[in-house]
Amino acid sequence: MASPGTIDTRGSDFARLAHRITEAGLLDRRPVYYAVRMTIAALVYLGCWALFAWVGDSWLQLLVAVLMAVVFTQLGFLAHDLGHRQVFRTRRPSDIAGLIIGNFGVGLGWGWWNTKHNRHHANPNHEDHDPDVSPAVIVWSQEQAANSNGLPRFIAKYQAFWFFPLLTLEAWHLHIASFKALLNPAAKRRRLELTLLVTHFVLYFGLVFTILPFGKALLFLLVHQGLFGLYLGCTFAPNHKGMPVLTKEDKLDFLRKQVLTSRNVRGNLFTDVALGQLNYQIEHHLFPHMPAPNLRRAQPIVERYCAEIGVDYLQTRLLTSYGQALSHLHEVGANLRQR
Structure with missing residues (x-):
């Protein structure tokens, strides 16, 4: 750890870190990277549907469903x-591309999800403000468990065992939540988003039930949407689950609020691609505008700085992160199992 005299004492802790990140050029846009990535994603997406049409009435479509689950998640x-x-x-080009990919491409409401996700970033793992830890089917703290009833209370007792099976329903949950949000007359771009969303599902269900007989079509939907939800959930679960859950009593500055509630996943290039580079969750939460390919370069800078100022910085392997998340979920339901 650096001696106190070597640390610039002007401004906040985050401001000094931001200065280092800016000096390293890590907030600069990466237009070529994203042009290539978006082109490849579009070609693979269209290629998957061409493959689906070519394979036709065959049980091999279940392998196509697996491939599509991966592609849909990467588009996410x-x-x-x-x-x-x-x-x-x-904002304008971001919204246009987001609507095409989100609503039309994979059937997720862009406006609703974006608003929800920004609320998460503002207050990660906060019981009162983060929609990702609001008690629904899963509860995230012992207080939420104690106040639960009905299905959440039943599941909370052994929710660590239910967690991954429940993720197979996550894609359907996101689809339904997108439609529910757009049924609100106050929703922004309501007609446009609803039109794109309906168009996606008309084409999606139309192709699946036209090319496949009813039974195979249902199985294709179960595999595709189930794995899509599971993959999405498995990429987001390591980021915050099992990390400290904040309440109104916790008063933290921006840097500590983001770092102490987030967890990085250590890995290689394959890990980066598989997790959408969200395995650098600490860096992403500190600098959400930073282009994803720059997060790997920012990681050692942030880790060193946290060591300098004495802020805990957690980075684990993927399986370890799942273990920590599941252990936390099991501990949350401990009191309910004793009754």
Whole structure:
């Protein structure tokens, strides 16, 4: 750890870190990277549907469903980056691309999800303000468990065992939540978003039930949407689950609020691609506008700085992160199992 005299004492802790990140050029846009990535994603997406039509009435379509689940999730990562304006500097092109990829491409309401995700970033793992830890089917703290009833209370007792099976329903949950949000007359771009969303599902269900007989079509939907939700959930679960859950009593500055509630996943290039580079969750939360390919370079800078100022910085392997998340979920339900 550096001696106190070597640390610039002007401004906040975050401001000094931001200065280092800016000096390293890590907030600069990466237009070529995103142009290549978006082109590849579009070609693979269209290629998957061409493959689906070519394979036709065959059980091999279940393998196509697996491939499509991966492609849909990767498109979701792109939509995520667009929502944070990592790709374009201004709102309009970000929204246009986000609507095409989100609503039309994978059937997720761009406006609703973007608003929800920004609320999460503002107050990660906060019981009162983060929609990602609001008690629904899963509860995230012992207080939420104690106040639960009905299905959440039943599941909370052994929710660590239910967690991954429940993720297979996550894509359907996101689809339904997108439609529910757009049924609100006050929703922004309501007609446009609803039109794109309906068009996606008309084409999606139309192709699946036209090319496949009813039974195979249902199985294709179960595999595709189930794995799509599971993959999405498995990429987001390591980021915050099992990390400290904040309440109104916790008063933290911006840097500590983001770092102490987030967890990085250590890995290689394959890990980066598989997790949409969200395995650098600490860096992403500190600098959400930072282009995803720059997060790897920012990681050692942030880790060193946290060591200098004495802020805990957690980075684990992927399986370890799942273990920590599941242990936390099991501990949350401990009191309920004793009754």
